Amino acid sequence: MTKEKFGEKITFMPDATRGAVRFLTSNQLKETGTKNVVVNTLHLLISPGPDKIEELGGIHEFMNWHEGYMLSDSGGFQVFSLLHSKEWEGKIDRDGATFKSPREGKIYTLTPESSIEIQMKLGTDILVALDDCRDAQIERKEAEESVHRTLEWAQRALAHFEKLGGRKQGKLISCVVQGANYLDLREYCAKELSKMNFDGYNFGGYVVNDKGKLVLEEMKVVIQNTPKGKFKYAMGVGKPQDIIEAAKLGYTVFDTVLVTRNARHGTLYSFDKEDYMLRIKNARYSSDLAPIDSSCDCEACKNHSRAYIHHMIRIGEATGMTLATIHNLMFYQRLVEKLNRV
RNA sequence: GCAAGGGUGGUGGAGUGGUCAAACACAUCAGACUGUAAAUCUGACGCCUUCGGGCUUCACAGGUUCAAAUCCUGUCCCUUGCA
Numbered sequence: 327m328t329k330e331k332f333g334e335k336i337t338f339m340p341d342a343t344r345g346a347v348r349f350l351t352s353n354q355l356k357e358t359g360t361k362n363v364v365v366n367t368l369h370l371l372i373s374p375g376p377d378k379i380e381e382l383g384g385i386h387e388f389m390n391w392h393e394g395y396m397l398s399d400s401g402g403f404q405v406f407s408l409l410h411s412k413e414w415e416g417k418i419d420r421d422g423a424t425f426k427s428p429r430e431g432k433i434y435t436l437t438p439e440s441s442i443e444i445q446m447k448l449g450t451d452i453l454v455a456l457d458d459c460r461d462a463q464i465e466r467k468e469a470e471e472s473v474h475r476t477l478e479w480a481q482r483a484l485a486h487f488e489k490l491g492g493r494k495q496g497k498l499i500s501c502v503v504q505g506a507n508y509l510d511l512r513e514y515c516a517k518e519l520s521k522m523n524f525d526g527y528n529f530g531g532y533v534v535n536d537k538g539k540l541v542l543e544e545m546k547v548v549i550q551n552t553p554k555g556k557f558k559y560a561m562g563v564g565k566p567q568d569i570i571e572a573a574k575l576g577y578t579v580f581d582t583v584l585v586t587r588n589a590r591h592g593t594l595y596s597f598d599k600e601d602y603m604l605r606i607k608n609a610r611y612s613s614d615l616a617p618i619d620s621s622c623d624c625e626a627c628k629n630h631s632r633a634y635i636h637h638m639i640r641i642g643e644a645t646g647m648t649l650a651t652i653h654n655l656m657f658y659q660r661l662v663e664k665l666n667r668v
Numbered sequence: 669g670c671a672a673g674g675g676u677g678g679u680g681g682a683g684u685g686g687u688c689a690a691a692c693a694c695a696u697c698a699g700a701c702u703g704u705a706a707a708u709c710u711g712a713c714g715c716c717u718u719c720g721g722g723c724u725u726c727a728c729a730g731g732u733u734c735a736a737a738u739c740c741u742g743u744c745c746c747u748u749g750c751a
Contacts, residue, residue, distance in 0.1 A: 343704050364703075403703045411705045428705090454703080502703085534702060561703035568702075583704045590707050591700085609697070639707090647707055 332395050332452060332498060333526060333557025336573055337362050338662045339397060339581040340655055344369045345379075345389055347655075348586055349648045352390050358624065358652055359659035361394030364581045367444050367454075368401030368408075371434060372427055376447035384449025397581075398450035400441045400483075402502065402530070403561075406459035420475065422456065438482035446490050446497075453492065454528065455483030457502035462532035469506040473515045476504045476530075484522055500526030500559060503548045507535070512544050516551035526557040529577070533562050540568045542575065549576045566595060566602045566661055573665050585658050589650035592639045594618050595657040602657075604632075606650070611636040624656040625649060 340347045340355070343366040347355050355363070365385055370376065382388050385396055405423040408414040416425025422437030441456040458475040460468060480501040487499045501524045505511030519527065529548050534540055540563065549558060559579035560572045569580050588594070592607040596619040604611075604618060617627035618635060626635060626649035635653075638646025 341704065348704080349707080366704080369704085397703095399703050401703095404705085407703095408705060413705070457703095459703080528703075530703070532702085538700095538702085540702090559703085564702045582702050583706085584702050587701065587704065587706065587708080591709090593701080605699085607698095642707060644707070 332362070333559070333578045336578045336662050336665050337580070338569070338585075338658045339364045339579070340586060340658075341366075341581055341583050342389065342391075343583075344373070345385065347651070349590065349644065349651045350655075354625075354648065354652055355391075355655070356393055358655035359663075360655060362397065363391060363394070364397045364399055365448065365450060366399050366401065366404065367441055367448070368404040368434075368436060370398075370448060371401070371436070371444050372429075372432075376444040380447040380449065386449060395451040396449075397452040398445040398448055398454065399561075400445070400454040400456040400502075401436050402441075402454075402457040402459045405436060406461075418458070420478075422479075438479040439486040442483050442486045442490065442492070442499075446487075446492060450497075452498045452500065452526070453487065455480045455487075455499060455501045455524075457504060457530055459502075459504070459531060460506065462506070462535065464506050466508060466511075469504070469508050469511050472504045472506070472531075473511050476502060476515065477518050480519055480522060480524075484524065498525035500524055500528050500557070502528045502530035502561070503552070504531050505544070506531055507541060507544060509544060509547050512547045513551050516548045520552050524556065526559055526579070527552040528559040528561050528579075529563075530561055533560065533564060533568075540564060540571055542571060545572060545577070546575055566658070569658075569661065570665065580662075585654045586651050589654040590647045592650070594635070594650055595654050597621055597657075597660075606632060606636050606639055608636075618653055619657065622653065622656060622660070624653045626653040 339362040340360055342363045345365055347363065370379065379385055379388055386392055405418060409416050409425060413428040414425055416423060422435060424433060424435045426433050436456060438456045442453060445453045456479050458472045458479065460472045484499065487493065492499060501519045503512060503515045503519060505515045527548065529545050545560065552558065557579050558577045560577040562582055563569060563572050563580050564582050565584065592605055594604045594606050595602050596604045598620055611632045614632040616632055618632055619627055630649065635646060635649060639650060
């Protein structure tokens with residue numbers, strides 16, 4: 327496996343949150359041109375568990391994914407998002423998060439240290455320090471608390487990473503910049519994190535405002551206040567246009583669930599469309615014999631018409647979702663390829 | 669032929685005197701989804717509307733009533749049981 331330095335070129339990483347890009351085999355994923363993927367610490371902690379994955383040879387081996395890097399997200403976002411769901415109970419304090427899974431009723435804790443420990447056991451190449459993620463629209467006081475906690479946790483995560491020998495093993499570790507939409511807090515958080523020895527800086531929190539617009543000002547501040555030569559990861563970004571915009575600012579690492587989730591829900595991407603979007607379930611595609619994208623040679627476009635994909639997605643056929651996912655991922659990889667050529 | 673039960677919007681199916689343009693589901697037509705709680709969710713779905721409302725509907729035709737999808741009479745269909 328010949329890997330280029332992570333984040334040197336623009337990369338889009340699909341989310342294989344639970345150790346699988348939904349509806350795709352690793353081989354199908356490979357055919358989309360994907361190299362790097364993201365997995366999630368919290369989800370893999372719950373099932374099948376870090377010890378199990380370690381015992382089975384690590385996540386690369388487990389998924390049989392050797393095309394590129396694997397990045398593990400810390401679980402910070404899940405702590406935030408799962409606690410918003412009615413089914414999950416839990417609390418976050420200075421030390422970390424504790425919560426109860428509604429499925430098995432088991433109680434899990436995630437601290438800066440345990441998150442790193444789990445990620446080490448997973449055997450990913452790039453780790454993320456646990457952060458304190460909050461809602462998009464929050465009071466300044468809450469944003470301050472989130473920043474302070476994130477800084478403290480970053481320090482602890484980094485120390486634990488060193489202690490467990492992550493650096494020696496050639497792994498990379500990144501941190502998350504919080505601060506909501508307060509530019510000075512974003513700046514402060516970025517500057518403080520820059521004093522620590524991280525390999526990458528991630529833009530965290532909500533990346534779009536209430537109108538669905540990318541928070542470019544905040545993202546710019548973070549770029550301006552973090553060290554050059556270290557990768558910049560726009561977590562959860564985004565729509566094709568958002569990636570183009572964020573890449574202009576200097577972000578090179580991206581992941582989003584949109585690409586795969588939209589595929590399942592019937593929003594496909596196509597360079598034939600001005601806004602890159604094609605809602606395949608719409609009645610107008612019921613007898614459209616053209617491929618989803620005339621310039622794409624993915625399995626769906628090479629072999630099937632829009633009409634056929636339209637039908638498959640409408641009836642909820644899993645194979646249709648697979649084809650749509652393959653197509654959308656291929657689109658994103660082609661988009662990134664275009665951006666790297668510029 | 670007799671007996672019993674039925675006929676409700678694109679479909680299935682609630683409703684059995686007013687709160688009914690009619691539950692709910694499906695289908696249909698749109699939309700959303702941004703470090704995956706998501707093969708999910710939201711809206712529209714008789715007709716018209718200046719979005720306040722207005723109008724026409726529950727097999728068909730009459731009738732009772734202030735008021736009927738709901739009660740009564742007749743007609744036409746359907747299902748089941750008995751001949």
